[in-house]
Amino acid sequence: xxxxxxxxxxxxxxxxxEGAEIGLDRGQSNYLVTVMRLEAGAGVAVFNGCDGEWRAxxxxxxxxxxxxxxxxxxxxxxxxxxxxxxxxxIKKARTDFIVxxxxxxxxxxxxxxxxxxxxxxxxxxDRLHAHMIEAAEQCGGVNVPGLDPAQPLGTVLAEWPEERxxxxxxxxxxxxxxxxxxxxxxxxxxxxLLIGPEGGFSPEEAERLRAHPAALSVSLxxxxxxxxxxxxxxxxxxQVALGDWRA
Ligand code: SAH
Numbered sequence: 171x172x173x174x175x176x177x178x179x180x181x182x183x184x185x186x187x188e189g190a191e192i193g194l195d196r197g198q199s200n201y202l203v204t205v206m207r208l209e210a211g212a213g214v215a216v217f218n219g220c221d222g223e224w225r226a227x228x229x230x231x232x233x234x235x236x237x238x239x240x241x242x243x244x245x246x247x248x249x250x251x252x253x254x255x256x257x258x259x260i261k262k263a264r265t266d267f268i269v270x271x272x273x274x275x276x277x278x279x280x281x282x283x284x285x286x287x288x289x290x291x292x293x294x295x296d297r298l299h300a301h302m303i304e305a306a307e308q309c310g311g312v313n314v315p316g317l318d319p320a321q322p323l324g325t326v327l328a329e330w331p332e333e334r335x336x337x338x339x340x341x342x343x344x345x346x347x348x349x350x351x352x353x354x355x356x357x358x359x360x361x362x363l364l365i366g367p368e369g370g371f372s373p374e375e376a377e378r379l380r381a382h383p384a385a386l387s388v389s390l391x392x393x394x395x396x397x398x399x400x401x402x403x404x405x406x407x408x409q410v411a412l413g414d415w416r417a
Contacts, residue, residue, distance in 0.1 A: 175244075176213040176225060178206060179307045181314060182238075186221035190240040191229075199236040202228065214238055217312045222247040250278040250313050251413030252360040254334070257401055258283055258367035259290035259320065264398045268365075269298045271398075272315060273305035275405040276413060279316040281362075283323045287369030293320050323375060327382060335361040336385040339404050341370050341394055345387035348404060352388075352411040361412055363404045365397055 180202075184192045194202065202208045210231045216238065217223040223245040230237035255277045259265045265282075272280050280302070282293055299317050306314045330336060335355065337348065345351065355361075364379070371379065379385050390403050409415040 176215040178202065178208070179215040179217070179223075179310070181303045181307055182216045182218050184218060186216065186218055186224045186240050186243075188240060188242070190224075192216060192226060192238040192240065194236045194238065196234050199232060199234050203231045203233045203236055215244065216240065217245075217306075219313050220247055223312050245312060247312055250276055250311075250315065251409065252358065253277055253405070253408055253413050254279040254281055254362035255365070255401060255405060256281045256283045256326065256362055257365040257397065258285045258288040258323075259293050260368055260397050261290070264396075265290065265293070266298065266301050267398050268401045269317070270301045270305045271402050272405060273302045273311070274309045275402065276311070276409055276415075277315050277405055278313075279318070281318045281326070282320040283326050283364070284320050285323045285367055286372035286375055288367045289369070290367075295319060327378065330382070330384050331360075332384055333360055334384060335359055336379075336382060337361055337363045337404070337408065338379045338382075338385045338387045339363060339365050339390055339400055340376065340379070340387045341366065342376065343389045343392065343394075345389045348388040348390060348407045349411060351386055352408070355412060357412055357416070359412055361408060363401070363408055365401045365404060368397060 182192050208228050210228050212228045214226050216226045222243050224240040225242045225244050226238040226240045229239045255272045259282050
């Protein structure tokens, strides 16, 4: 098998160890054999979110049901920073964008929350998960973030674990900017970002959030950002302050 770094990376839902047989689904088989024209003996990088990244070999180049065999581990499993993103679903394409960027930016868990002004058609969790897997394969990560079904904001707040910092991105912009607000928070603190819908938070929601014991109100600058812009900006700033964007 060609020993250079495999160019193709695949997420597989199979335990990975030396000699592990990996049966690919039709889509993955078509991609490897028909689109990428791999033959038996070719190398593919595979990861499953818990066993690190492995170099695998195409052992059966079947167009519809290819098989790989894991040969050597290339990377150990690394945890993602303990950072969650709570966001109110918006238009489908922009929600897809938020979920994909959350994965690239190293978010550990994505939690759609339904707020008073949320206007969204039904969330297709399977489609969103497929976007996350594609993003994980592209960005070189060995994890795929968790993705929860949508929950009402009230339920989420009522069950909020006190040890997790809830970073409330408050469009009122009276709170300190996120980096200033997190200046004293130790790196690695379990945290979550909360981004509202296009219509923002209702006055009641904003009041409840500002009063919540685990919440920290922050501003994302002097301009009103679209929810998808706010999600990317907040995740980047939170990764610098609390996550794995460091020397
Ligand atoms: N339509 C609302 C803004 C909603 S923006 C209005 O005009 O007030 C969508 C979400 O992005 C907001 O709920 C908030 O969570 C976040 N957001 C946008 N701009 C922000 C800013 N400057 N500071 C903090 N949060 C912001």
